[in-house]
Amino acid sequence: MARITASVYSSHIPAVGAAFDLGKTHEPYWQKVFSGYDFSKQWENEQKPDVIFLVYNDHATAFSLSMIPTFAIMTGPEFMPADEGYGRRPVPPVIGHPELASHIASEVIQKDFDLTIVNEIDVDHGLTVPMTCMFGKVDAWPCKVIPFAVNVVQHPVPSGARCFALGQAIRAAIESYPEDLNVQVWGTGGMSHQLQGPRAGLINREWDNDFLDRLIDDPAGLSKMPNIDYVREAGSEGIELVMWLIARGAMADTRGGPKPKVAHRFYHVPASNTAVGHLILENA
Amino acid sequence: MSLDKEFKEIPGTIIFDAEQSRKGYWLNQFCMSLMKAANRERFKANERAYLDEWKMTEDQKQAVMARDLNAMMALGGNIYFLSKIGATDGKSFQQMAGSMTGMSEEAYRDMMINGGRSIEGNRRIGEHGDAQRPNKDK
Numbered sequence A: 001m002a003r004i005t006a007s008v009y010s011s012h013i014p015a016v017g018a019a020f021d022l023g024k025t026h027e028p029y030w031q032k033v034f035s036g037y038d039f040s041k042q043w044e045n046e047q048k049p050d051v052i053f054l055v056y057n058d059h060a061t062a063f064s065l066s067m068i069p070t071f072a073i074m075t076g077p078e079f080m081p082a083d084e085g086y087g088r089r090p091v092p093p094v095i096g097h098p099e100l101a102s103h104i105a106s107e108v109i110q111k112d113f114d115l116t117i118v119n120e121i122d123v124d125h126g127l128t129v130p131m132t133c134m135f136g137k138v139d140a141w142p143c144k145v146i147p148f149a150v151n152v153v154q155h156p157v158p159s160g161a162r163c164f165a166l167g168q169a170i171r172a173a174i175e176s177y178p179e180d181l182n183v184q185v186w187g188t189g190g191m192s193h194q195l196q197g198p199r200a201g202l203i204n205r206e207w208d209n210d211f212l213d214r215l216i217d218d219p220a221g222l223s224k225m226p227n228i229d230y231v232r233e234a235g236s237e238g239i240e241l242v243m244w245l246i247a248r249g250a251m252a253d254t255r256g257g258p259k260p261k262v263a264h265r266f267y268h269v270p271a272s273n274t275a276v277g278h279l280i281l282e283n284a
Numbered sequence B: 001m002s003l004d005k006e007f008k009e010i011p012g013t014i015i016f017d018a019e020q021s022r023k024g025y026w027l028n029q030f031c032m033s034l035m036k037a038a039n040r041e042r043f044k045a046n047e048r049a050y051l052d053e054w055k056m057t058e059d060q061k062q063a064v065m066a067r068d069l070n071a072m073m074a075l076g077g078n079i080y081f082l083s084k085i086g087a088t089d090g091k092s093f094q095q096m097a098g099s100m101t102g103m104s105e106e107a108y109r110d111m112m113i114n115g116g117r118s119i120e121g122n123r124r125i126g127e128h129g130d131a132q133r134p135n136k137d138k
Ligand SMILES: [Fe+2]
Pocket: A012, A057, A059, A126, A189, A190, A240
């Protein structure tokens, strides 16, 4: 049977992707960011996941205002890195897992999570930047990826509680898939940042670290935090952090299993306008 | 259920909700069109003529031509869409975000390196932080 072995949480800042692509990783400003992923690259080398279920959001790239799905699962075979106005990132295409993705869609839709199903889409920095952080420079990504997009652009966006419950349903779906697969679930975006208006540049270090503590120790309690708190305390774009609760909901302890082990934790300010947060939790 | 009114009580912040989205629909869709190189060329060659192809209000067109991001936000723009204008102009996200604060590019960059803007006094309208806009439409 397929197993979820770990969950990974990471910011997905576009400037981090640009710094990597332009060979700036050793500049002091960027070195401080990338150093937080040194452990993670080594760890992924040892973990050798077969599939990553990758929760991210599209930033007015593939979805414009003409279509705004709240939750979208990508069941197609291949996804190209998007041209976000600066040309496509020089990273490999993302290879999907149509069979597992369709199985998950079928299972969770029948548990009343009404997903949108997408077969053709280009994936933006929300997905490709965490891949770069975790795997570095590669000719081909070492595993398959099921992209899963959440609307965090137009309010109301889904609540933390809904995301957490969805994560639990996704876990049950993955674990009922008959093939023996090592699956990781990733949550991306955040941490505190605001990209608009006179409050742009907001960073809330204390809140971010409290979020990480609670994500580790009390995810069910954290999931009850209303969306207004994210926006007020972590900035208008800090609302992306609700997506981390999908990945956290997929861990074994949310259904009576043992607490996960914290394999790695990293926090740094700034990368461009944003606080960088990164966490790896392993199922025991 | 309408959105919690507390979303409107955060200083220096415009929440992109269904109302803003309706107001800014064509402004944002115009921005999306700039993802294509050929459209960027046509826009740069004659901004006014290109904007006139879209069902935008005159205020929205003027705000685009003035590159006034705060005005574009107030008129229904969303920052992820508006950033396509910045990309067309060769501006980074940090330059765009900074331009909305009234700070110089250098001062904004230094603020970020020093840990970013503090939350203190910037949670609710009427507090005394550096992001308060006393004349915000109440
Ligand atoms: Fe994002």
